[in-house]
Amino acid sequence: MSTKLVVAGVAAAATVILASASLFTVSQTQQALVVQLGEPKRTIQEPGLHAKIPFVQNVVFLDARVLDVDPPVEQVILADQKRLEVDAFARYRIKDPLKFYQSVGNEMVAEQRLAATVNSSLRRVLGSATLLNVLSKERVKVMSDIKAQVNLEAAGFGVEIVDVRIRRADLPEATSQAVYERMRSEREREAREARAQGNEQAQQIRSRAERERTVILAEAQRDSQVLRGEGDNQAIRILAESAGKNPDFYAFYRSLDAYRAAMKGENTQMVLSPDSDFFRYFNGTGTVTRR
Structure with a gap:
């Protein structure tokens, strides 16, 4: 009797182990890729309970939500030879899990590749724009062009760029100081001219x-x-x-x-x-x- 119980217990344990190795759950914020011996077999983008071949296939989970990429501050030379320190960020979504897995492998590598892509697109687009374009209503078109270029390159990673934004665009410290000094000199020159004109008018009035x-x-x-x-x-x-x-x-x-x-x-x-x-x-x- 005890032997039968042991056999039954072993069978139940094996069943549980087999079921746990065969079944997996994909949540609403995830998508999965079933890999067999390093080779992708199928993509799962619907949440729920799914099955796989136990001990032969394993599951790679990827995020289905909108993710952030925050590249380092990039110094860009504009078309009018002005230098800007641009701090940008992007939002992306994994659209093709298979291509994503084959091209970059994981989200950490994807963020590094996308950060480089965003900065290179910033340099190309802003290199043909002026400071006035960046600061005026034309900035919307500039951002749209940057997004289009990033999307074109990011498509090879299996991701979709949702948005690209410039968080901050400032002149470099040395340039800002030079601009400040030039503005101060200009204001002082205008003040001297105003005083000279005032003295001339005062002299005319006195005369x-x-x-x-x-x-x-x-x-x-x-x-x-x-x-x-x-x-x-x-x-x-x-x-x-x-x-x-x-x-x-x-x-x-x-x-x-x-x-x-x-x-x-x-x-x-x-x-x-x-x-x-x-x-x-x-x-x-x-x-x-x-x-």
Whole structure:
């Protein structure tokens, strides 16, 4: 009885081992390649439970999802001789597992080959583009051309390029410093020109204002001389008319002018006889006849 149990146990174990060696599962994120003695026999891209010849065939699992490739930063010379340090990345999918296995073998080698392909395509396409193309709306066409070239070469690896993007495109440090210095020199030159133009305009405004000031002062002096002459003329005419009408009043007015001129200072001293004719209007000897 015990012998039968042992035989049954051995048979069950053999069955389990045989089943585990014959059956395998492909998940939704995978695709598989059945290989017999190093030679691919069939491709499985549908998820589920599948069978193979035990101990003779083995299964190579490949990723069915979109994978990333991140090549190193590449320095590219553009058509206008500008240098750019381009940091790009790509997305790819294994489309033909058999061709992929035969050409590159595994995903690590595929990423290395694709990184080199992406950088070489970047150099070719950007080599015929200018910096303005990279920075303007034409960048979409540039990226489309890069993707087309990478896809053309990647087809030999059994993969499909989903997308290629430039993450960053900068001028090299030395070039950036030179561009910065050139921009600063240009701005300083424009500032000097603006200051020179401002000084020139300020000088023109000052000259025009000084000329207008001189003209205004000359006209004012002319007008004042005219008015003063007219006033003096009227004063002389009035005095002449007064002298003709009342000679005593004219003599009195002339004496007042003489007093004003003689006693102009604050400490004026005069030594005269009290009955001097100069002060006749102070001692009552001089009279003015009213008319």
